[in-house]
Amino acid sequence: MTGPAYRRTVTVFRQTLGPTTYTFDHLVDLMAKASPRRSGDELAGCAAETDAERAAAQWALADVPLDLFLTELLVPAETDDVTRLILEQHDAAAYRQISHLTVGGLRDWLLDTVTRDDAADRLTGIRWALTPEMVAAVSKLMRNQDLVTVARAVQVTTAFRTTVGLPGRLSTRLQPNHPTDDPRGITAATLDGLLLGAGDAVIGINPATDSPQAVSDLLHLLDDVRQRYEIPTQSCVLTHVTTSIGLIEAGAPVDLVFQSIAGTQGANEGFGVTLDLLREANEAARSLRRGTVGDNVMYLETGQGSVLSADAHRGTEGRPVDQQTLEARAYAVARDLDPFLINTVVGFIGPEYLYDGKQVVRAGLEDHFCAKLLGLQMGADVCYTNHTEADQDDMDVLLTLLAAARVGFVICVPGADDVMLGYQSLGFHDALYARDLFGTRPAPEFEEWLTRCGLMSESGRVLPVDPSTSVLRTLGAGA
Amino acid sequence: MSDDDFWAALRRTTQSRIGLGRAGDTMALGDVLAFRAAHAQARDAVHVPVDVDALVADLESRGLGTPLLVASQVADRGEYLRRPDLGRQPRDLDHLPRDTGADLGIVLADGLSGQALTDHAPALVAALVERLTPRYSLAPLVVATNARVALGDHVGAHLGVETVLVLVGERPGLSVPSSLGIYLTHHPRPGRRDSERNCISNVHPPDGLDHAHAARIVDALVAGARDLGESGVRLKDTSRSLDAAADGPVTLS
Numbered sequence: 038m039t040g041p042a043y044r045r046t047v048t049v050f051r052q053t054l055g056p057t058t059y060t061f062d063h064l065v066d067l068m069a070k071a072s073p074r075r076s077g078d079e080l081a082g083c084a085a086e087t088d089a090e091r092a093a094a095q096w097a098l099a100d101v102p103l104d105l106f107l108t109e110l111l112v113p114a115e116t117d118d119v120t121r122l123i124l125e126q127h128d129a130a131a132y133r134q135i136s137h138l139t140v141g142g143l144r145d146w147l148l149d150t151v152t153r154d155d156a157a158d159r160l161t162g163i164r165w166a167l168t169p170e171m172v173a174a175v176s177k178l179m180r181n182q183d184l185v186t187v188a189r190a191v192q193v194t195t196a197f198r199t200t201v202g203l204p205g206r207l208s209t210r211l212q213p214n215h216p217t218d219d220p221r222g223i224t225a226a227t228l229d230g231l232l233l234g235a236g237d238a239v240i241g242i243n244p245a246t247d248s249p250q251a252v253s254d255l256l257h258l259l260d261d262v263r264q265r266y267e268i269p270t271q272s273c274v275l276t277h278v279t280t281s282i283g284l285i286e287a288g289a290p291v292d293l294v295f296q297s298i299a300g301t302q303g304a305n306e307g308f309g310v311t312l313d314l315l316r317e318a319n320e321a322a323r324s325l326r327r328g329t330v331g332d333n334v335m336y337l338e339t340g341q342g343s344v345l346s347a348d349a350h351r352g353t354e355g356r357p358v359d360q361q362t363l364e365a366r367a368y369a370v371a372r373d374l375d376p377f378l379i380n381t382v383v384g385f386i387g388p389e390y391l392y393d394g395k396q397v398v399r400a401g402l403e404d405h406f407c408a409k410l411l412g413l414q415m416g417a418d419v420c421y422t423n424h425t426e427a428d429q430d431d432m433d434v435l436l437t438l439l440a441a442a443r444v445g446f447v448i449c450v451p452g453a454d455d456v457m458l459g460y461q462s463l464g465f466h467d468a469l470y471a472r473d474l475f476g477t478r479p480a481p482e483f484e485e486w487l488t489r490c491g492l493m494s495e496s497g498r499v500l501p502v503d504p505s506t507s508v509l510r511t512l513g514a515g516a
Numbered sequence: 517m518s519d520d521d522f523w524a525a526l527r528r529t530t531q532s533r534i535g536l537g538r539a540g541d542t543m544a545l546g547d548v549l550a551f552r553a554a555h556a557q558a559r560d561a562v563h564v565p566v567d568v569d570a571l572v573a574d575l576e577s578r579g580l581g582t583p584l585l586v587a588s589q590v591a592d593r594g595e596y597l598r599r600p601d602l603g604r605q606p607r608d609l610d611h612l613p614r615d616t617g618a619d620l621g622i623v624l625a626d627g628l629s630g631q632a633l634t635d636h637a638p639a640l641v642a643a644l645v646e647r648l649t650p651r652y653s654l655a656p657l658v659v660a661t662n663a664r665v666a667l668g669d670h671v672g673a674h675l676g677v678e679t680v681l682v683l684v685g686e687r688p689g690l691s692v693p694s695s696l697g698i699y700l701t702h703h704p705r706p707g708r709r710d711s712e713r714n715c716i717s718n719v720h721p722p723d724g725l726d727h728a729h730a731a732r733i734v735d736a737l738v739a740g741a742r743d744l745g746e747s748g749v750r751l752k753d754t755s756r757s758l759d760a761a762a763d764g765p766v767t768l769s
Contacts, residue, residue, distance in 0.1 A: 076598065080598070080599065080600075080601070213532075215530055215532070216531075216692065216695070216718035216720070216723060216724040216725070217718065217723075217724060217725055219529060219530065221526075221529035221530075222529040222530030222532065223530075224529075225526035225527075225529050225530050225532070225534055226530060226532045226534055228526070228534075229532070229534040229535060245717055245718050245725065246716060246717075246733065246753055247714075247715075247752065247753060248733075248752065248753035248754070248755065249752055249753075249754070250754070251753075277749050279749055279750070280752065283752075306709065306711065307709045307710055307711050308710075308711055309711035309748065309749030309750075346600070346710075347709065347710065387597075387600075388597050388598070389597065389598055389599070389600050392598075422687055423555070423558040423559050423561075423562055423687060423688050423689070423690075424559075424562045424597050424628060424687065428555065429551070429552075429555075450532070451532040451533045451534045451536070452532070452533025452534070452536050452543070452547060452551065453533075453551065454532070454533050454551065454554075454689070454690045454691055455689070456530065456531045456532050456689060456690075456691045456692055457717075457718060458689075459686055459687045459688065459689030459690075459692060459695065460687065460689065461555070461690065464533075464536075464543065466536070466538065466541060466542050466543045469541035469542075470541055470542060473541055498541075499541070501538055503519055504519065504522050504523070504535070505518075505519070505521075505522045513522060513525070513526055
C-alpha cells in the first residue's frame with residue numbers, strides 16, 4: 038500500500054522487584070501487564086500472571102516517555118484505520134507542553150493541575166495533545182480517587198435541544214425498552230421516567246428488531262410525545278447506522294444517530310461500520326438541523342471487551358492488546374464525530390470481560406476518565422448482567438463515584454430492570470439520589486420544563502405528583 | 517382514579533417496573549425486596565443445565581424427529597461463563613452428516629438459559645417447519661449444549677447448509693427468565709463476524725414475540741439473504757413495509 042511510512046521501534050522493558058527481574062518484550066505487553074486485573078485480559082492471555090508481575094509492570098510503565106507512544110505503535114498503522122486516525126488527530130503544537138513527561142510524570146501533572154484555579158482550561162488545552170494510548174497508560178497508574186478527581190475537573194458540554202455537561206447538572210437517558218416494541222408499553226415506561234424527572238439527555242429505545250419499519254414507528258412515537266408535551270429533549274432509536282441513514286432519506290424524524298463503535302478497524306467491521314460510514318451518518322443527521330441549542334447529533338456506545346469479543350484485539354506482531362487500551366482507542370473514533378453523547382456500557386458485555394463488581398467499578402471509572410480527558414461527553418450505563426458477580430450495591434458505588442466525578446449523564450430504566458435487554462441498569466429513583474447527594478439538577482432547558490409542568494419544585498426536588506391529574510396524564514390514556 | 521388504578525392499567529402493557537412507590541427519593545421497600553428476589557432467581561437460572569432429555573422428548577412428540585446432540589468444548593457452566601471462545605467450538609461433529617446440501621439448518625443452543633430452550637424451542641421449531649417447509653429443505657435438527665451462537669457456524673458448515681438458524685437461550689432477566697433469540701447466518705463457516713448475522717430477540721410469548729410471528733420474520737430474512745447472497749447488516753427485515761417510503765421498503769445496498 039502507499040501512504041506515510043511509520044517508524045518501527047521495539048523497546049524491551051525490565052523491572053526488578055526483590056529477587057526477581059521481570060521482562061516485558063514490547064510496549065503492548067507492558068501495557069497489558071500493567072492493567073488492573075480483569076477477566077477479559079486473562080481470557081485474551083495478555084494479563085500479568087502474578088500480582089508482583091503487575092506491580093513491576095506498573096513501575097516500568099511509569100518511566101516510559103510519552104514520546105514512545107508516538108513511535109512504538111500498539112496496533113500497526115498499515116492495517117488499522119483507527120491507528121491512522123489517532124496519528125492524524127495528534128496536535129504536535131499542543132503536545133509541546135507535555136512532551137517532556139513520562140507516563141508517571143503525566144499522572145503527577147494531572148493531579149497537580151486539578152488543584153489549580155485554571156484546571157479546566159489546562160485540561161482542555163491538552164485534549165488533542167494526548168493520544169488514547171497515553172491516556173490509557175496513565176490511567177493504569179492511577180487509583181480510583183485519581184480517576185475521579187481528574188475527570189471531575191474536565192469540562193465537556195454538548196448540545197442538541199438540551200445542554201449536557203454543564204457544572205451542577207446531571208442528565209439521564211430515559212430507556213423505555215419493550216420486548217416487542219409495543220407502543221403502549223413504551224409510552225407507559227416513558228411516562229414513568231418523565232414523572233421522575235428523567236430523559237433530559239435523551240429518550241432512547243433499544244428496538245427488539247432492526248426492521249426499518251419498526252424503527253420508523255418508534256421514532257414517530259417518541260417525536261409525537263416530545264412535540265405534544267413540548268418537552269425539550271431529543272429522541273433516539275438505537276439501530277444500526279445504515280438503518281438510520283435510510284430512515285433520514287425516507288424522511289423519518291431522526292434526532293440522534295446511534296452506533297456502537299470500538300477501538301480497532303476489525304472490531305468496527307464486526308459492527309458493520311467504517312469511519313467514512315460514520316461520517317456520512319453524522320453529516321446526514323446534521324443536515325436535518327433539528328437541534329435548537331446545538332448541533333451535536335451522534336450517540337455512541339462503547340465498552341471494554343467488545344474488541345476481544347469480535348476477535349479483533351491483536352496488535353503489533355500479533356500480540357493481544359489489553360481491553361482497556363482498546364476501549365480508549367474507540368474514543369479517537371468518537372471524537373472524530375463530535376458526538377452529543379457517548380456512554381460505556383461497562384457491565385453489560387459480561388463476566389468474561391469484567392468478572393465482578395470490583396472490575397466493573399474500576400472499568401467504569403477508567404472509561405469515564407479516559408473519554409473525558411480526550412474531550413468526550415462520556416456517560417455511563419451503570420449496569421450488570423445476571424451472570425456477573427455484582428448487584429445493586431455495586432451500582433450504588435459506581436453511580437456515587439461517577440456523580441462525584443461529574444459524569445454528564447447516566448442511563449435509567451423503570452425500577453432498574455430492563456425487560457427487553459435482560460440486564461439491570463439504574464432506576465429513575467437512583468438518579469434522584471445522586472442529584473440530591475451532589476446538589477445537581479437536570480439540563481437547564483429540561484429543568485425549566487419540569488418546573489413549568491409542576492413536576493419539580495423550585496428547590497429542585499422531583500415532586501410526588503398524582504399521575505392521573507398531572508399534565509402528562511393523557512400519556513396513560515391509551516392503555 | 518387512584519394512583520394504583522392508573523398504574524395497574526398501564527402495567528397490562530409492559531412488564532417494566534413502572535409506577536413504583538417512593539420512600540423519599542428512593543424506591544419503596546417492597547419493590548426493593550421484590551427486585552432482590554427476582555435477581556436471586558435469575559442468577560440461579562444461569563447455572564441450571566438444559567434438560568436435554570425433556571427437550572428431545574418434546575421435539576419427538578411434535579413429530580420433529582430426534583435431534584443430533586453436540587457439545588461445546590466447555591466442561592461446565594462455570595467455564596462456559598469464563599471462556600466464550602470454548603463455547604463457540606464444538607467438541608466433535610463426526611456423528612453429524614456431511615454436506616447435506618439442505619437449504620436450512622436449525623441449531624438449538626442453550627446459551628445462557630437452558631430453560632428458555634425447553635420452554636420455547638420445540639414450539640418455535642414447529643412454527644418454523646410449518647412456515648418454511650417444504651419450500652426449503654431442512655437438515656437434521658441439532659441440539660448444542662454449553663454453546664454460544666458462533667458454534668452454529670461449525671455445525672452449519674459441516675452440514676453444508678445454505679443458511680443456519682441458531683435458536684439460543686438469552687440471558688435471564690429479572691422479569692423475563694426464559695427468552696429465546698434467533699440468529700440467522702447465511703453461508704455459515706467458522707470465522708463469520710457478528711455483523712454477518714441477523715438477530716431476532718425476545719421470543720417468549722405471551723409477553724415477548726410469539727412463535728408464528730418470529731417464523732414470519734425468519735421467512736422474510738431467509739428470502740432476503742438468498743436474494744442478497746449474504747446475511748448481516750446489509751440485510752434488513754422488511755416483513756413489514758415502510759409506509760414512509762412511497763417507493764417501497766427501505767433496502768440498503
